[in-house]
Amino acid sequence: MSSEDIKNKLTEKGLKVTPQRMAILEAIYNLKNHPTAENIIDYIKKMHPNIATGTVYKVLGALVDNRLVKKVKTENDIMRYDGVMKSHHHLYCMESDVIKDYVDEELDELLQNYFEKKNLPGFKIEDIVLQVKGTFNK
Amino acid sequence: MSSEDIKNKLTEKGLKVTPQRMAILEAIYNLKNHPTAENIIDYIKKMHPNIATGTVYKVLGALVDNRLVKKVKTENDIMRYDGVMKSHHHLYCMESDVIKDYVDEELDELLQNYFEKKNLPGFKIEDIVLQVKGTFNK
DNA sequence: TTCCTAAAAGAGAATAATTCTCATTTAGAT
DNA sequence: ATCTAAATGAGAATTATTCTCTTTTAGGAA
Structure with a gap:
């Protein structure tokens, strides 16, 4: 992803091309995971020590609004609490045809909540x- | 869930039975979802107007530690940002044998993140x- | 039942992530 | 080159949660 490419992404969305936005998009593309x-x-402060944190949040919001970046809620809102739950899933080994049950109540809560x-x-x-x-480690 | 039942749950875990803990467990059992x-x-302040919010958090922590309550992370940690993703899922109608593809990048992010x-x-x-x-609405 | 003590609760300050406010600067259209 | 709406900077404000420290209390022992 070149600077030109990043600039084009912003322009396509009708967003002004600023050094801050360039830097933030570049950071997102370079910082995996x-x-x-x-x-x-x-990451950005290495090159732009004077960027305001508020600006980063504002730019991230603009990028999300314009679908250049996705906001991932590894937990969406606020902590919640509950008492019960059940169900089970399957781990399919692609090398051995083994199928293993997988119980994970936290995941069930997560999915229920999501939907x-x-x-x-x-x-x-x-x-x-x-x-x-996937595959079981041998 | 009677007061006795709630009290027993605390006692079984070796937790002191306090009015605050009773009220918080009762709130969790009554407040669905x-x-x-x-x-x-x-909810609790209706009956216990003087309970300290710090106490509620502390009690919730104790209840989670003692597996009386589960902490659900509808989003676990902090907001994160990304650019790409893909995959698809299936909606199985239990009444009609219809199977519908379901694409949801946000969900994929969530699952990837979770695992x-x-x-x-x-x-x-x-x-x-x-x-x-499930079932498609008719 | 009363006493004792570790545990719990209260009050509010502290922290951390994020948002807001408003004055200043700037991208890019004219 | 000029102009102006949009963007940025700086730091205060907000929100959810945690921490600190003092006071109170549950529940076992005398």
């Missing part, structure tokens, strides 16, 4: 089973 | 497909 705002700020907020239009969910495909 | 700490605080943190021991994940079972 879903960087936090803090990761991005730290409660998502509210799939026209579909009433009864159960969710994950097919997790 | 994963209440937030704020929901719980609001990156979870790190299933002995298993290397290649792909995750959700089987979402």
Whole structure:
């Protein structure tokens, strides 16, 4: 991803091309694995020591609004608390045909919560089973 | 869930039975749908106007530590940002045998993120497909 | 039942991530 | 080159949560 490419992405969306926006997009493309705002700020300050943190948040918001970047909620809102839950999933080994049950109540909570907020239009969910495909370490 | 039942749950775990803990557990059992700490605080203050918010957080922590309550991370840590993603899932209608593709990049991010943190021991994940079972509205 | 003590609660300051406010600067259209 | 709406900077404000420290209390022991 060259500077030209990044600049074009901004221009295509009708966003003014500023050094701050260039730096932030570049940081996101270079920092793999879903960087936090803090990761991005730290990264950018190496080259732009004077950028305001408020600016980073504002730019990130603009990038998300314009679908140049996705906001990932590794937990969306605020902590919540609950008492119960159940269900199980499957780990499929692609090398050996082994299928292993996988119980993870935290994941179930996460999914239930996600779909409660998502509210799939026209579909009433009864159960969710994950097919997790991969390989068991030998 | 009676007061006695709630009291027993605390006692079984070796936790002192306090009015605050009783009230918080009762709030969690009555407030469906994963209440937030704020929901719980609001609910409890109807009956216990003087409870300290710090106490609520402390009690919730103790309840989670003692597995009386689960902490659900509708988003775990801090906002993160990314650029790409893909994959698709299936909606299975239990009444009609219809199977519909379901694309949801936000969900994929969520799952990828979840398992990156979870790190299933002995298993290397290649792909995750959700089987979402339910019914299409007629 | 009363006493004792570790544990719990209260009050509010502290912290951390994020948002807001408003004065100043700047990208880019004219 | 000029102009102006948009963007940035600086730091205060906000929000959820944690921490600190003093006071109170649950519940076991005398």
